[in-house]
Amino acid sequence: xxxxxxxxxxxxxxxxxxxxxxxxxxxxxxxxxxxxxxxxxxxxxxxxxxxxxxxxxxxxxxxxxxxxxxxxxxxxxxxxxxxxxxxxxxxxxxxxxxxxxxxxxxxxxxxxxxxxxxxxxxxxxxxxxxxxx
Ligand code: ZN
Numbered sequence: 001x002x003x004x005x006x007x008x009x010x011x012x013x014x015x016x017x018x019x020x021x022x023x024x025x026x027x028x029x030x031x032x033x034x035x036x037x038x039x040x041x042x043x044x045x046x047x048x049x050x051x052x053x054x055x056x057x058x059x060x061x062x063x064x065x066x067x068x069x070x071x072x073x074x075x076x077x078x079x080x081x082x083x084x085x086x087x088x089x090x091x092x093x094x095x096x097x098x099x100x101x102x103x104x105x106x107x108x109x110x111x112x113x114x115x116x117x118x119x120x121x122x123x124x125x126x127x128x129x130x131x132x133x
Pocket of ligand 1: 006008053
């Protein structure tokens, strides 16, 4: 794990939240992207060296829709930048963490991603991400 890559926030309405976060951070979203496999629309903001990812569900059965149903809007995951996602996944598996993916998949913002189940991390969903080269 090298650093926190971004913090993911589940929102009900991306347009409304884009306005809120543009006002909050003083700069507009620099990228919006739909990830069909995950059933989400995402929007990225830069804040100094850090990034915020807003996520809106595009389907009723998407993980984001389920999250909001259960817990309401709010912080959904913390993403860590890793050098080699396959090695990191293997390391975490050996440490006893539950991975939600068998192998990395293509996520938003040009990243390979994999998720660690919040059960083993005090209730926080963890995303690993590695830049696609
Ligand atoms: Zn993310």
